[in-house]
Amino acid sequence: MFSINNKAKLLKVIAIFLLGVFLLLLTAKLLLKVNNINTQTLKLMFKMDALVISDGINDLPYRLYQPHDIEKTNKPPLVIVLQSAFRRGNNNYGQLTNLVDKFVSDEFQNLENAYVVAPHCPENMQWNNNKPTSAPYINYDMSEIEQSWRQTLIIELIDKLVEEKGVDPERIYITGISMGASGTWEMLYRFPEQFAGALILNGRSDPNKASQIAQTPVKIFHGQNDEIAPLNNSIKMKTALDKLNADVELKILEAGHDITHSAYDIDAFKWLLNQKKSNSFKRQING
CATH class of the missing domain: 1.20.5 (Single alpha-helices involved in coiled-coils or other helix-helix interfaces)
Incomplete structure (x- = not known):
């Protein structure tokens, strides 16, 4: 006692x-x-590996999601997720928002095991080398700017994952919202043979480059009340792609600029995973 x-x-x-x-x-x-780490970001930090790819001068931090049952999957697909201007930096977690969460979620991964890459855009930079402007952000001339080192490293990272992880080169997808959507459009322009399909949300692009972009099937989503990147951006690109018989669809949503939850649904996921580079209509007729 x-x-x-x-x-x-x-x-x-x-x-x-x-x-x-x-x-x-x-x-x-x-x-x-x-440090601006919410519950969702913290969860993604535990689910995704923190890595860096470098060209010897510039470093691009990125997060990599590796599915648990990937050994059971023959040539898994890969999704590249480009963040918006929100929370840019080099801490390698600022990019972990609901945009990324959508693709590592059970809703998406239960359709098919897929690798997911979320690079972190440096502060005061964009995915491209476009000069900073202010809203409203309208379409621009892509030929006036040079390819950025961020774009180059993303392609090098894709090649690395194809070689080291057995990613299916026929099923590499890309998506983004706002600045990430504009980055996605430009990746399709600069690397027309790279991607099997794209989901693009509230971005801006260059309708004069539609012939290169038309190589890749695209689903566009845009909020009709978007005052940051006007709806007319996507309408003009859709019109230009239609003239080329491209595989493109524009879905106009009753929303403003933040359309992540309303755009990424099960139908969009299924459509994306069904795309293969060899099945692209424009690639076939151009080949």
Whole structure:
């Protein structure tokens, strides 16, 4: 039997321990808040590997999701997810938003095991080398800007994953919203033979480059009330692609600029995973 003094000492130790745990949790919560890490970002940080690809001068941080049952999959597909201008930087977690979460979710992965890559765009940069402007962001001339090192490293990363992870080169997909959508359009222009399909949300592009972009099947989503990247951006590109008999669809949503949840649904996922480079109508007639 413990004496009264021993019980008091034990209770004191327990109280100090609990206080320590409380302070530790409080500190962790404050650190997460200061570093702009919410619950969703924290979850994705645990689910995705933190890696970097470099050209010797520039580093591009990225997160890689590797499916648990990937050994059962023959030549898995790959999805490249380009972030918006929100939370750019080099900490390699700012890009982990609901955009990325959609593609590592059970809803998507249950359709098919797929690798997912989410590169982190550096602060004060875009995916392309376009000069900074202010909203509304309208279509622009892609030929006036040079290919960016971010774009070059993304292609090198794709080649690396095809070689090292056995990714199916016939089923490499790309998607993005806002700045990431514009980056996606430009990737299709600069690398017309690279991607099997694209989902593009509220971006801007260059309808004069439709002949190169038409090589890749595209689903476009745009909010009709978007005041940041006007709906007319996508309408003009859709019109230009239609003239070339491209595989393109434009879905106009009753929304503004943030359309992630309304655009990425099960039908969009199924459509994307059904695309193969060898099945592209435009590639066949051009070949």
